[in-house]
Amino acid sequence: MSVFRSRSALRWLVPSAAAVVVIGGGAAAGTIIASADPALPERSAAQLLVDLQNAKVDGLSGTIVQSSDLGLPQIAGLTDDASSQLGLASLVAGSNTARVWYAGEDKARIALLGTQGETDVIRNGPDVWFWQSQESAATHLKVPAGAERKKPEALPSGIPSSPQEAADAALAAIDDTTAVTTTGAAKVADRDAYELVLSPKAQQSLIGQVRLAVDAEKHIPLRVDVYAKNATSPAFRVAFQQISFDTPDAQQFVFNPPPGTKVTEANSGQIEKDIEKSAQKHTPAEVEKAKGEGVKVIGEGWASVVTATLPKTDAADGEKPAQVEGLLGALPEASGSWGKGRIFAGSLFSVLLTDDGRVFAGAVAPETLYEAAAKK
Known part of the structure; x- marks a missing residue:
């Protein structure tokens, strides 16, 4: 059938x-x-x-x-x-x-x-x-x-x-x-x-x-x-x-x-209620902590870089899964005046993950991401 x-x-x-x-x-x-x-x-x-x-x-x-x-x-x-x-x-x-x-x-x-x-x-x-x-x-x-x-x-x-x-x-x-x-x-x-x-x-x-x-x-x-x-x-x-x-x-x-x-x-109204109910289990501070910092754009046009701060987790809240840690560890290391991190780059885009929890991405070479990361 x-x-x-x-x-x-x-x-x-x-x-x-x-x-x-x-x-x-x-x-x-x-x-x-x-x-x-x-x-x-x-x-x-x-x-x-x-x-x-x-x-x-x-x-x-x-x-x-x-x-x-x-x-x-x-x-x-x-x-x-x-x-x-x-x-x-x-x-x-x-x-x-x-x-x-x-x-x-x-x-x-x-x-x-x-x-x-x-x-x-x-x-x-x-x-x-x-x-x-x-x-x-x-x-x-x-x-x-x-x-x-x-x-x-x-x-x-x-x-x-x-x-x-x-x-x-x-x-x-x-x-x-x-x-x-x-x-x-x-x-x-x-x-x-x-x-x-x-x-x-x-x-x-x-x-x-x-x-x-x-x-x-x-x-x-x-x-x-x-x-x-x-x-x-x-x-x-x-x-x-x-x-x-x-x-x-x-x-x-x-x-x-x-x-x-x-x-x-599935009921769309029920889905919204479930999300609201889940949010009520956490304090406003916890919710803000989980969100991390909002997305920002550095530069203009095709050379612009999108950046954000990843949500933070404590040992009590749950550490990063071992699989994620393994994937990050497989990426090439990078460092500069901005600190240390990992770089993922191809022919069309690059992504920088810093050790202090920031992420930078754009249709640019890694060097442009390093410059953006240095502008704290």
């Missing part, structure tokens, strides 16, 4: 968390015209930006392929854990495939498949289903009144799961810190597209370009490539391999729990 009344869910693995670095920049639209295929009319960078912002489709389905080569070091238990549903092994260097369906704001479906089993997130009107095959468990949630337009999220907040999300992240940062140009025509998923190019002006940025292939007819992003500086091939790509703009059949969004599935009815 199929989980769905029509064809079953296909593969989906989580896109690279490093894709969020496209959020860090900004752009100013150039006036260069796309030297498009003779069959396509010319479009300027500014016109393509307007096209992207006004694009709207009633439905689509397709296969999305994500590939990455982030130049990250191999860390045992972190980047080589292929057995984990959200393991980073395939995100560091490899290719993942997705199948998605969309039929409006209240009908969307994403299928994920890890080596340990399948996970599906389905939004069908007021009903949201989250199904995990490995645990033979499904959670059903009713969308609260007033939240009808909220889309289901299968991935951690901020991680692009499609070309549209990756493009939205890049376009949301438009200002004068980036040059926006065009390179001409492209062919993606057997469809004609224009290519829009965002190039950071900041010399400190590790990102050389973000390229968006924009469908010539529907104006949605079909592909997003992120290039490291001076690179000739993308370090990260998320693109449609196949796409149809026909509205999927309604049965694609109907979920039937397989026999033996443990179904949990």
Whole structure:
């Protein structure tokens, strides 16, 4: 018996968390015209930006392929854990495939498949289903009144799961810190597209370009490539391999729990009450201590550094898990006038964890993080 009344869910693995670095920049639209295929009319960078912002489709389905080569070091238990549903092994260097369906704001479906089993997130009107095959468990949630337009999220907040999300992240940062140009025509998923190019002006940025292939007819992003500086091939790509703009059949969004599935009815109001009840168990001082210091941004645009102070724990509250300590110990050591810590760096971003509990991250080289850490 199929989980769905029509064809079953296909593969989906989580896109690279490093894709969020496209959020860090900004752009100013150039006036260069796309030297498009003779069959396509010319479009300027500014016109393509307007096209992207006004694009709207009633439905689509397709296969999305994500590939990455982030130049990250191999860390045992972190980047080589292929057995984990959200393991980073395939995100560091490899290719993942997705199948998605969309039929409006209240009908969307994403299928994920890890080596340990399948996970599906389905939004069908007021009903949201989250199904995990490995645990033979499904959670059903009713969308609260007033939240009808909220889309289901299968991935951690901020991680692009499609070309549209990756493009939205890049376009949301438009200002004068980036040059926006065009390179001409492209062919993606057997469809004609224009290519829009965002190039950071900041010399400190590790990102050389973000390229968006924009469908010539529907104006949605079909592909997003992120290039490291001076690179000739993308370090990260998320693109449609196949796409149809026909509205999927309604049965694609109907979920039937397989026999033996443990179904949990989740109530959004109850979830909020549980959170409030949990918070009441701790004093205000304890809550503030657990939160750590708020997130701050140092610098501007593509060279900006995000920093925060991690929550502190005492021996009485529970020490750091041995696994976490082991992962941190596997990272290269770093030191400077700011103190000592560990560095995690790739071709698109760097992360610094200091011994005094601070974290610094950005689409910049480690040296820029060290400078930010020294500014106490």
